[in-house]
Structures are given as C-alpha cells and as structure tokens.
Amino acid sequence: MTQRQVSQQSEISSWKKIFTGRLGIYTLVLNLAIALFGIDIFVISTIMPTIVADIGGAQFYSWTVMLYMVGSIIGSSSAGPVKELFGRRSGYVFAGLLFAIGNLGAFFAPDMVILLIWRLVQGLGGGLMVSQSFGLVGDVFPSELRVRILSMISTTWGLATIIGPGFGGIFAEFTIWRAAFACVVPLGLVFVLLAWRFIPSSAGKGLTKKSISIFPIYRLAGLGGSILCVGFSSQFEETFIRAALILVAIGAVVLAFRRDTISDNPIFPKKTLVINSEIGSAYWIILLTTMSFVFGTIYVTLYLQVIHNQAPLVAAYIHALMSLSWTASSLMVASISGRPIWWVIIGGVFLILVGIVLLAIWAVSGSVIAPILGLILVGFGMGLSNNHIIALAISAVPDGQSSLAGSAVQTIRNLGIGFGSASAGLFANIGGLADAGIKTNTAGKTVALIPEEIVYAIDLVHRVDIIIASTALIVTLIFYAQARKPEL
DSSP states (O other), X not given: OOHHHHHHHHHHHHHHHHTSXXXXXXXXXXXXHHHHHHHHHXXXXXXXXXXXXXXXXXXXXXXXXXXXXXXXXXXXXXHHHHHHHHOHHHHHHHHHHHHHHHHHHHHHOOSHHHHHHHHHHHHHHHHHHHHXXXXXXXXXXXXXXXXXXXXXXXXXXXXXXXXXXXXXXHHHHTTOHHHHHHHHHHHHHHHHHHHHHHSOOOOOOOSOHHHXXXXXXXXXXXXXXXXXXXXXXXXXXXXXXXXXXXXXXXXXXXXXXXXXXXXXXXXXXXXXXXXXXHHHHHHHHHHHHHHHHXXXXXXXXXXXXXXXXXXXXXXXXXXXXXXXXXXHHHHHTTTOOSTHHHHHHHHHHHHHHHHHHHXXXXXXXXOTHHHHHHHHHHHHHHHHHHHHHHHHHHHHSOTTOHHHHHHHHHHHHHHHHHHHHHHHHHXXXXXXXXXXXXXXXXXXXXXXEOGGGXXXXXXXXXXXXXXXXXXXXXXXXXXXXXXXXXXX
C-alpha cells in the first residue's frame, strides 16, 4: 500500500469515527443545535411580511432579528457560567428548553410586542446551545478529530442557510406563519431528549460567588443595551430623542469595552476597538461588513413580495442565492495563501460595495434581475473575504490569545447583526415604513402592505448602506497597511 493510499484510508477512518458509536451521537446532537439556531435566523426573514400583514407592527420589522441577536449575544457569552451553575448535561438541556419555549411562545403571540419578547427568549436559548456545542467539541472529541467535526458544523450551517428560507417560505405561501414556529418546537424537544440521554454529565456547582463573578453582567448589559438604544431610537420622531439614544448607545459600547480590558475573564482581545491596529482593523471589517450585509438583506423578502410581486417561496430562494454564492466563493478561495490573500480580501469587500450600490439603484425599481445580481455580489464578496479576515485576525494577537480572538469573532459578528438590524430599522422608519399603509380584503382582514408607501424606506436603507460598505473598504485598506507594515 502506497503512502497516499495509507493517508486516504486514515482520512476515511477519521471521518467514520465522528459518525459512529458514542461520538456519532455527539455529532448528531451538536449539529442539531447548530441547525436549529441557523434555521431560526433565516426563517424569520421569510415570514416577516406575512406576520406584519397579519398582526401589524411594521415599525418593529427589524426588531425580530435585533432582539434575537441581543439574546444570542447574552446566551453565547453565558455558556461558561451556565455550565458552572448546572453542569454540562443540564446546561445543554436548559438551553434547549429555553429555545423550545421561545418558539412555542412565538406561536401563540397575539401581537408584535409579545412576539418580540419570545424572539429574545429564542435568542437566549439558541446562543447557549451554539456556544455549548463548540464547548462540547473540546470536551468530548479527541484533538485529531476536531477539524473534522468543525468542518461538519460548517456544512450544517451552510445547509441551514438554504433550508431556513425555504422552510419559512412554505408557511408564508399558505399564510400560516405560526406553524413555522410550531414545527421547530418538537425538534427542540428532540434535542433536549438526546442531550439528556447521551451528553456526559458533569457536576454543577450551583449558584456560588464564583459562578456569579465570572458572568460578565455589566459588559453584556452595556452591549445589549446599546443595541436596544439604537432600536428604540427608531420608535421616536423627535430628532433630539433619537440623537440622545444613539449617544447613550455609543457610551454603553465604549464603557463595556473599557471594562473588558481590565477584566480577569475578557470577552475580547486587547485593542479590539483600536482601528489603526491590526487586530482592531480586522474586527472593524468584520463588524462593518456584517452590518452592511444586514442592511442589504433584512428587507429583501419584503420588497420582493410587496414591490416585485414574487411569491413568498420564490422570494425566499432569491434570498438564499446570496447564501449559496457566499458558500461557493468561500470554497473557491479556501486554499489560497500568501500575497494573493490580500487581493481576495480587498476584492471581496469591493464586491460587497458594488452589490450594495446595485441594490441602492435598482432594488425597488425596474426588473427583479438587478436586486438578484446585487444579492449574489454581496454574498460572493462576503465569501471571498470573510474567512481570510478571521484567520488573519486570529494570527494578529499575541501568543496565548488565539482562542480568545477566535471566540470573539462570533460575538463581533453578532454585534454587527444586532447593530445592523437596529440601525436599518431606524432608517426604514425615518423613511416611512412605520407609517406604511396596509391593504385589507372585503372581510376586513389585512392582506399586504401598500407597495408605494415602502419604496422610499427601502431606498433610504440601501443608500445608507453605501456609506457603511464604503467605510468597510477604507478600513480594509487600513488593515492591509497595518498587516504589511513589518515587511516595509
């Protein structure tokens, strides 16, 4: 047997190990957690136009994403204390129960405010599930198998981006949006039962001074509160109140990061907000491109259905084209190394800007082909640049902080989604989405938003997004200058 054959046989054997025996059960449980979290994110984008047409609350359109991400930030950052409090198995079960209860509550929600409360609960449970799943990788999988299981997790996440819109689109097509939440509940309970039956137990220490002290209460309150301040600013028409809330949001973020720099258990590496440092500029790119991505996509299914007259399922899969182009381009450049990485990163962020410009010009006018092309370019650009920026960010920190830098990436991304959805909601409401009229049928039932009344709101969101994407490109050039400085 040749060396190549031995290597291939070893690789097949290692893949087989993560799908068989006890490890196979762990693989199933943690990938179910990832799938549920991912699907829950993408389902809401598809069914939101149907929800608004049924129970109203257009002014809170972006809040379903914003509050979910606030919950997931708190949940993912609480995984350590929850494990300390309950133990490994019970912590996992607690997370799954929160997630299932949140979806059940959303199913019964009589109005948008109650729905938003349950979306926050879903986010808390989902964030805890995902964070503890990554912890399980380190706890129960041998080091030689961790790359395999992490690759499997990435594949599951990719599938969720495809399944989620279609899953929601089916229910939106038949205007039974509540069933989308109801169908997730049994899957959440299956996860709970599998976790209770198969996840190795560990003793929880209960509510102790230590378990409380390691919980980053003030920092999470600052980060979550800042997102909420931006979101609340969209509910006021007075410029003074909006400006005051945004200033409070900025202050809360700065205070949270300052507390983090002096903490014994930091969430972020040093210099995370310092834009002229290598690690700082990398994180700013991740934050800004994520915000730009949210601005460009959060209202896609709304204007595709209301303005371009696309069926909910069609709109869902047009949205999914962005995810497919993201996955395809990331695979295309996965093996690139050396200087070409910078062409890929800068080119990727530039394509995001080009896609956003296309959306700003033609999203609400002309043929549906233009927004489709814009979405594909945004997804393609994200796929080109995203993984390489993350890799460079992790390598930019001092020895011993790589794990912290890696775990902070998801928190930065969640912040980008949270701030992006809150800010997009602000500008959409300024543009008139909060006051958009609705059509009713002869029975008096709400059936749709009036197309003409949301055009300016969507147009304003995309034009502001050009500024965000342009800033991301400028910061990318700063990142390049900082990273190449030692070689000059």
